[in-house]
Amino acid sequence: MAKVTFTGIGIQNLGPYRERQFIDLRVRAGRPIVLIKALNGSGKTTLLTCLQVALYGSKALGNTKNTEYEQLIRSLHRDDATGPARIELSLSIEADGEREDLTLSREWVLGSKLVEHLQVERGGTPDLQLCNEWDEFLDGILPAELVQLFLFDGEKIEALANPKTLPDMLRRATEAFLGIGGIDTLSKDLVAVERRVVLDAKKMGNDYEQAKQEYEALERQQAAAVAAVEILAQKQGGAKVKAIKAKEKYAEESAKAQRSGLAAYEKATEIRATEQQAREQVASAAASVREALADPYSPLAGLGDLWSKYKQRWGDEQDTRASRLMLTEIGRRDCRILQDIGEKVSDKARTVFEQALRADSERYQKAAGRKLVLCDAPDPESVELLINAADARYRAAQTDLANAKARLAELERQVAAIPAGEQLADILSELEHHAGNQSRAESELESVQRQLAEQESTCTHLTARTNAARQRMSKDFQGQAMDMKAIAAAQRTRSVLNLFKDRLLASKANWLSDKITEEFRSLMRKKLLISAVKVDPDTYEVSIISGKGKDLPMERLSAGERQLLAIAVLSALIRERKGYFPVVVDTPLARMDRSHREALIRRFFSKVSHQVMVLSTDEEVEGSVFEEMARHTSAAYFIEYSDATRCSSVGPLNVPKAT
Ligand SMILES: Nc1ncnc2c1ncn2[C@@H]1O[C@H](COP(=O)(O)OP(=O)(O)OP(=O)(O)O)[C@@H](O)[C@H]1O
């Protein structure tokens, strides 16, 4: 454990101190006391406060509000200050055989808001890191809540010996000394961890329950969807069979109905209209035939050989006419020629010539001799074209007529096949019935197929959701069991810690009982007044057992005895840290008589720590008491207040030589 020694303190512009007052606080081995004497109102309590404030700042006042601290500093701050209010505390810290010299300084700037500047110097050089960590650093050596036990006001100490407040103070101090705060912190941390885990687990539990319920609901929905799909699939099979049967039945009935002239009946109007058209077409075709026949050339087409013979005869007669013309002309020409040649040629030649001409004319005689019977008529070749055209028209009209007649005949047959409505009534209603059946079966099949498709899609969706929920659950909640174990372990640890704390406090209570008894008995002049001081292990209530073994109510003690009891309690408490932290006591002896003062010096101041600052009035420490004190004193100072300057100054005090 680090050993702290104050080596000096400088104060300026605070309380009665204006100009910087410096007190060298170094002590020599075996002489732990630094005595500071001062009259009332000279600055002893201010010095104690400055020491507390220099070390702990606002934490020096305990867990009070910052405003109280601010108020304290503002009230101490001198109005006539020429510079900042400032405290410098030099201290040495020894740990692990090494010594470090630190100087702590706090300075305040008063404004609308108090600003405090803390500086920590290590070996004369500012150490920012240590400055930032100062509170934690110092708490590691002496927790702030214990500072009042080490740096205490003797006038207030008596209040400690109050049976109502003492148990609480003792317990808190013991807990702080033992570091039970660490156990509490650990317990609180565990509670926080537990709470978080419990909350998480609870939340997770709730989440799990919710997720489980959701998952189960999904599973149920999925199972229902699967069952519905199965039912609908079966229903679809049945509906398909039913639809096919209904269709077949309708087809069968429909064929039967067709055979019964249904088609004709259904198309009766159309058929009749078509028959009428066909009849009109026959009439029209017949008219065309008649028209074709009305053509004068048309009958000639039917002459056959007769037309050929006519054509031959017409040609021959043309030849006869030509031959007759030729003979006439030739005869005239022959006469002329014979007249011309007359006597010019011999008779013989003439005869020969006449015979030749006659012979030549005879070639035309046969044709010319034919009898003409035909009337004058145009060339049969040209007529023949007209005949052929008329014949073609006639034949086409005939064909059209035949076709129209054939179509009419067919339609007449169809019309004849159209059944009467009454004949078909039964068949129609039967067919209608089957058509209805088929349509119902088909729409039922369609509906089932639609439902099935919907249900299958729902099923696929639900299956996907159920799988996802299952995966999520196994992923999210696999740590739950672990968390439950952690909670149980934390709870066990907490109960063990509480047990440990109780036992520790109980054992410390017993130890304290012994130590307080020892201290109290050694300080008390009346050795037989008390036999023991008991600290209850559970309640930490302090009871005093009289010399006769009876309870001695604390109130029965005198004020001085109560002050001694309080010092005994403090002494017992700080014995733990004895030699590790300075003790400063402000005006502890005021109420004591000489023997108690000497006892205190001998038994308490000289032993309680390696450095003990005693702040006393002039009368507390004088004569034999001063002498007794001097044996253990390294340095002594006197604080003197001057009315003229309205401030105090510190000067050395001669210490009587030890006798
Ligand atoms: N801001 C201030 N400016 C000037 N003087 C102040 C200021 N604050 C306190 N004082 C003076 O400082 C003195 C207080 O000193 P302190 O209480 O330390 O004396 P003390 O030595 O403890 O006295 P006692 O023996 O009576 O306990 C008072 O006289 C007070 O008037």
Ligand SMILES: [Mg+2]
């Ligand atoms: Mg005082």
